[in-house]
Amino acid sequence: GTVLGPVLFLLHVNDLPVVLQTASLLFADDLKIWKPIECDEDRVALQHGLERLVAWSSERRLPNNPAKSEYMCLGKPTSDRVYHLNGQKSISVSSTRDLGVQIRYDLKSKDHTNAVYKKYLRILWASKRRTTLLRIMLDVHPMIRCGPETHVLPALLTMVKKFEKGFQKQRLEAAHLFPDPLYRASSAFVSSLIDAAGSPAPVLCNKDPLTLQHISRLRMMFPKAKFIHIVRDGRAVTNSMIKRKIRMSSVITDPQKLFTRWERIVRDVDQQCSDTDKCFTVLYEDLVLRPNDTMHKLLTCHSTCTNKKLYDVAGFLDVPWDPIVLHHETAMINETLVNTMEPSSTQVVHPIHTEALSSWASNSSKLPRTFIQRVHLDSDMLRKFGYADRGIPPFYGNAEPKIELQTKQLRKDEDFLK
Structure with missing residues (x-):
């Protein structure tokens, strides 16, 4: 809960990449380890890195969670590669969420989108x-x-x-x-x-x-x-x-x-x-x-x-x-x-005010009087939404008292009337 807390945590885990002896990225308590696998020796080296992680975690009293550990092979998926963490088999996945982004084995964006x-x-x-x-x-x-x-x-x-x-x-x-x-x-x-x-x-x-x-x-x-x-x-x-x-x-x-x-x-x-x-x-x-x-x-x-x-x-x-x-x-x-x-x-x-609701039917309207008087007679949309029978000028119903008050107050506001 303090500013010093995260700093002390970073100092506490700062040597982890050196201990692993393989490429890694650390973001808070989230760790990613990777290594190109070209032969069995590479796979063994990666497993040794995981074992060093377990030993380091025990020494620092920072237990890892095998249930939340996954491994993914970038490129062509294979089923013969098995890795263990704390004696438990890691889950093989073809897609995983990493810092808000869904990552696929083929690096395509399909899963994320x-x-x-x-x-x-x-x-x-x-x-x-x-x-x-x-x-x-x-x-x-x-x-x-x-x-x-x-x-x-x-x-x-x-x-x-x-x-x-x-x-x-x-x-x-x-x-x-x-x-x-x-x-x-x-x-x-x-x-x-x-x-x-x-x-x-x-x-x-x-x-x-x-x-x-x-x-x-x-x-x-x-x-x-x-x-x-x-x-x-x-x-x-x-x-x-x-x-x-x-x-x-x-x-x-x-x-x-x-x-x-x-x-x-x-x-x-x-x-x-x-x-x-x-x-x-x-x-x-x-x-x-x-x-x-x-x-x-x-x-x-x-x-x-x-x-x-x-x-x-x-x-x-x-x-x-x-x-x-x-x-x-x-x-x-x-x-x-x-x-x-x-x-x-x-x-x-x-x-919110009602000043402009019926201005289309007022003397200041930009609409011709013949248009105002006749357009509702043949309009199916005005009829459907109840506008055709509102009269000219229209009556759209009673306003809530607060809206009536706000409208009256704005009519006295010189800036509003400009």
Whole structure:
């Protein structure tokens, strides 16, 4: 428990490599011994080294544990080599974990990449805009790390999609690179990017727009992954994209084309989301108006959590409740990373408020009045998520009292009104 303790231990074991008389590496109390085996004399010499280790351990009162000792032959595996430690036969393995890395006898990365993509719990979600708020709310939770957008993953997943059909698929199959090798390599790439996007945490999260268009693909890469699909009123999304000049296609200012694109994406993601019980749909308006209720459903779970449908999901992520998620603005400086180049980053420095929910129907809207009055009549996605019957201007439900108070206070804040 002291700084001096580890130093004294290192001094105590410092002469071990000399005693062994063979190549070795020592990391704390973890020891690796190796020797090229070209003849029987080499094998005998290695066994003598193990016997010297036993004698040294007894002298230093540092007993070794034969049950945790393994040996691995790099190259072609052989079954005729037997080594003993403390009179017990060492276990022969073809793969072992060493300081966080899974090592194979042939030095290939297959076992390690398999271990990496199977262990990760990922939360990936999309729905063009307004995902930054939930990203920040999750990121301030002590068990969740949800870094900024990578801007790389959607392009990677689109590329992987191209290799899943036609000539590209046939060529990979002929080279024995499809499907498992392709998905293992892709998952390792995805994991590496998400790992580098922030500090370690039990639950890692990615928030790249359009990622959820690849739910089926990501489920193969990350079997334990969970997906959060955030949906906002498509009319509000369209207005926001025009107002903030978000370039998602060659047509920036055509409301109907942007809205149609929103419908297509949401329809695609909704279909993939409905195919698995590991996908949870959250309405952005619910998150803003009733964050306490919505975040409780999203975070905490009990043994009775069985229904995974919209509005009925209780505790989708199954992590302990922490009220800090309702006060993200107080923890952002120390707890979360905000990329100032993301257009929506400046909007999450304030407490949750309702000021912008229905701005798409106001006099300051960038949408034509004819579009506002008629677009909901023929939209199956607005109908499905209950937006078509909200009225103009829309009524999305009552806000929690605290949200109403925060909104009133912000309306008096000159910096907020700028």
